[in-house]
Amino acid sequence: xxxxxxxxxxxxxxxYNAETTLEKTLDRIPEDFRSRIDExxxxxxxxxxxxxxxxxxxxxxxxxxxxxVMRHTKNLGYGGNQKAGYALAAExxxxxxxxxxxDGQYAPELLPDMVAPIERGECEAVFGSRxxxxxxxxxxxxxxYKWLGNRILTRLENGLLGSDxxxxxxxxxxxxxxxxxxxxxxxxxxAFDFDTQIIVQLLHAGMRIKEIPVPTYYGDEICYVNGxxxxxxVVKDVLEYRLAVKGFGTCRWIPKPVEYxxxxxxxxxxxxxxxxxxxxxxxxxxxxxxxxxxFAERLESLxxxxxxxxxxxxxxxxxxxxxxxxxNLEEGLPAEAGSGFDYVVAGDVIEHLSHPxxxxxxxxxxxxxGGRMLLSVPNFSHWYSRLRVALGAFDYDRRGxxxxxxxxxxxxxxxxxxxxxxxxxxxxxxxxxxxFWSLLGRGPxxxxxxxxxxxxxxxxxxxxxxxxxxxxTPHAAETIIAGEHVDVQDILNRQYVPAxxxxx
Numbered sequence: 001x002x003x004x005x006x007x008x009x010x011x012x013x014x015x016y017n018a019e020t021t022l023e024k025t026l027d028r029i030p031e032d033f034r035s036r037i038d039e040x041x042x043x044x045x046x047x048x049x050x051x052x053x054x055x056x057x058x059x060x061x062x063x064x065x066x067x068x069v070m071r072h073t074k075n076l077g078y079g080g081n082q083k084a085g086y087a088l089a090a091e092x093x094x095x096x097x098x099x100x101x102x103d104g105q106y107a108p109e110l111l112p113d114m115v116a117p118i119e120r121g122e123c124e125a126v127f128g129s130r131x132x133x134x135x136x137x138x139x140x141x142x143x144x145y146k147w148l149g150n151r152i153l154t155r156l157e158n159g160l161l162g163s164d165x166x167x168x169x170x171x172x173x174x175x176x177x178x179x180x181x182x183x184x185x186x187x188x189x190x191a192f193d194f195d196t197q198i199i200v201q202l203l204h205a206g207m208r209i210k211e212i213p214v215p216t217y218y219g220d221e222i223c224y225v226n227g228x229x230x231x232x233x234v235v236k237d238v239l240e241y242r243l244a245v246k247g248f249g250t251c252r253w254i255p256k257p258v259e260y261x262x263x264x265x266x267x268x269x270x271x272x273x274x275x276x277x278x279x280x281x282x283x284x285x286x287x288x289x290x291x292x293x294x295f296a297e298r299l300e301s302l303x304x305x306x307x308x309x310x311x312x313x314x315x316x317x318x319x320x321x322x323x324x325x326x327x328n329l330e331e332g333l334p335a336e337a338g339s340g341f342d343y344v345v346a347g348d349v350i351e352h353l354s355h356p357x358x359x360x361x362x363x364x365x366x367x368x369x370g371g372r373m374l375l376s377v378p379n380f381s382h383w384y385s386r387l388r389v390a391l392g393a394f395d396y397d398r399r400g401x402x403x404x405x406x407x408x409x410x411x412x413x414x415x416x417x418x419x420x421x422x423x424x425x426x427x428x429x430x431x432x433x434x435x436f437w438s439l440l441g442r443g444p445x446x447x448x449x450x451x452x453x454x455x456x457x458x459x460x461x462x463x464x465x466x467x468x469x470x471x472x473t474p475h476a477a478e479t480i481i482a483g484e485h486v487d488v489q490d491i492l493n494r495q496y497v498p499a500x501x502x503x504x
Contacts, residue, residue, distance in 0.1 A: 007095035008038040009115055012085040015042060015102030019049040023058045025104040033112050037065040041088055044071040045081045079194025086180050098174040106172035107215055114174040117210045124179035124207040128172030128214035140216025149227065153234060160238045161203055165211060168199060172214055179207055187253040192225050193233040197253055200241050204254055247399040256398055269376030269467040270295050270347045272432055276374060276471060278302060283342025286366055288329060289349035293320030307337055329353060333362045340368045346375040351406045360422035364474045373472040379465045380409035412468050424472040431465025433457045
């Protein structure tokens with residue numbers, strides 16, 4: 001059996017004003033490990049002393065591994081320096097990169113132990129923990145207030161993330177470069193909480209982290225971390241993440257899921273549309289914004305033949321739809337989608353378009369005579385949106401009414417005006433309650449709040465309705481005849497009819 005080649009190992013040394021410690025730290029790299037190092041990257045973050053000169057001097061000594069010494073012309077920050085180093089590691093084709101501080105606070109003697117679990121395929125990241133061995137951190141000189149703060153923050157972060165790390169705040173780390181490429185580390189902060197954000201990204205991606213015990217060393221090095229600001233930042237990061245996975249805020253350093261997570265019977269607009277489709281005879285369905293085809297798959301099981309359209313092809317979508325077309329709905333319906341459909345479904349789609357009237361008019365042309373369109377939109381007049389605006393705290397979220405990808409906002413009245421201007425009659429218009437299950441799970445509190453939301457929605461849908469769901473049909477006088485030319489622009493022009501002349 002052919003043996004796989006040994007991984008290319010790199011050491012990223014982040015250094016700032018480390019003239020007196022850098023060479024001593026590098027000298028401690030075990031001699032029998034140096035031959036396994038493919039490259040050492042020393043990144044001087046615009047130091048005010050001779051750190052760069054010290055790095056160059058060490059790199060030119062006899063028998064040293066290949067070493068690249070770089071000095072940033074401006075200070076990038078602790079996180080920014082790491083970003084530059086990881087980008088360089090990927091560019092140079094390294095497989096494993098170990099983060100080592102130039103001040104000697106972490107033991108270079110343990111470099112072989114840091115890379116071993118990744119070499120064995122046990123994990124994507126290794127953290128050197130000063131807290132795994134009881135009492136060792138304090139014996140190594142860690143001040144009591146730092147030890148206490150470390151323990152409190154780590155417990156809080158574990159509780160919020162569901163993890164079980166012994167330490168979140170060690171700067172001694174080894175990463176699989178392939179794993180780093182899968183994470184949006186370039187979006188992370190340039191400050192000291194970079195390390196916390198990368199932990200969150202690893203956990204969110206389902207990657208494995210292994211800890212090994214490392215000794216603690218506190219010497220006379222200068223600490224540049226503002227403890228109170230750091231504590232505030234890491235707590236903010238974890239809370240921002242927890243809110244983001246529930247749909248609040250944008251959290252640009254955590255990837256947003258591409259596929260819509262449909263759950264049958266969850267009270268969402270898609271679930272309501274599905275229930276309406278159950279009552280209709282099977283037919284040909286055009287599913288606009290079909291995502292991964294989970295909704296289409298349920299329609300297919302009811303006997304419908306579904307043609308899905310979306311701007312991104314989620315793996316498996318072609319297996320769930322009879323037909324799939326890759327197209328940007330902002331540019332209109334693709335001609336290859338065809339016409340003569342019995343139903344068109346646009347669940348939470350038109351709010352993502354700059355000109356939804358155009359798509360609605362083209363969808364009307366794609367329906368057979370007497371066909372039906374089912375669509376849903378978030379209700380911008382919901383109390384949540386109103387409150388955000390009233391408090392001067394308007395901003396976007398990752399999903400929901402204020403989804404960051406929404407280009408148009410609708411109320412019930414504006415939805416009526418829009419669909420009528422696009423050539424439809426409203427056969428039915430209903431509203432859904434707020435999805436408390438998505439925030440609180442399926443527990444009793446979610447059930448109580450969900451029940452109250454449904455009741456209030458029936459009483460006043462414009463204030464408490466979370467989404468509006470409409471069943472439409474093209475105007476009776478303008479029913480589309482198969483094969484007959486339709487002037488879509490003529491239909492689009494009706495959107496400019498004065499609001500006081502349009503039925504609401």
